[in-house]
Amino acid sequence: MAEESGGVTFTTVSADDWLTDTRASYDAVADSYLDFTREALAESPLLRGVLALFAEAARDVGGPVADIGCGPGLITSHLHGLGLDAFGVDLSPRMVELAGRQHPDLRFHIGSMTDLALADDSVGGVLAFYSIIHVPDHEVPAVLAHFRRVLRPGGVVMLGFHVGDRVRLKTEGYGGHPMSLHVHRRPVERVAGWLRDAGFTIEAQVLLGPDDEVPGGMLIARTGS
Structure with missing residues (x-):
């Protein structure tokens, strides 16, 4: 089922192959995406500030x-x-190939947040920075359960996401390359509820660009010690 709004097609998510679509779409736009985002942090002191909050919590x-x-x-x-x-x-x-080329001193791995190949209690922090926006609602609790599983006691998670309450089908992006994946806008309260259900305690909530067409939601949460 689909509806038109401002020239953009909005649909419900029914396909089971969303992971395949997401992988193929980002493989197709990876080089253009790198150019598009290269200066994103340099141009946004507020984003840097929120990431600094997460880093401080994870460092502890x-x-x-x-x-x-x-x-x-x-x-x-x-x-x-x-x-x-x-x-x-x-x-x-x-994307992983480009990341390794751009930052050869860091580690990058191919993997899915739906089947996270990390050991239990192995990391102090998990960041999902606008990467849950393609995950269907029914898959999000399982993703957050993986985040909870791999975090150490007292570990910190930060989620960045588009705020709203609809889903759109993205068919083109980053230099005009074809894409085929769904982009979810979600109320902050819904995402916070999923985190609490997964065993997290919300420690910080930030809304960036509240007057923008699509605000950015940031939630920082912690596991029990």
Whole structure:
């Protein structure tokens, strides 16, 4: 089922192959995405500030920090610069290849947040920076359970996501390359509820660009000690 709004098609998510679509889409746009995001942090002191909050909390826990959905490694490298032992995981092989080329001193791995190949209690922090936006609602609790499983006691998770309450089908992006994946906008309260259900306690909530068409939601949460 689909509806048109402002020239954009909004649909419900019914396909079971969303992981395949997401991987293929980001493989296709990876090089353009790198160029598109290269200066994103330099141009946004507020984003840097929120990431600094996460880094401070994760540093207190100790241990490595996983950047899940790391793309070409910009945020992973930034976390490393903040003193964290950060490594990246991404579904797209091309993204991981570019990340390793751009940041040869850091570790990057191909993997899925739906089947996270990390040991239990192995990391002090998990960052999912706008990488849950393609995950269907019914899959999010399982993803957060994986985050909870791999975190050490007292470990910290930070989620970044688009705020709203609809899903759109993205068919083109980053230099006009074809894509085929769903982009979810979610109320902050819904995402916070999923975190609480997964055993996290919310410690910080930030809304970036509340007057923008699509605000950015940031939630920092902690496991029990």
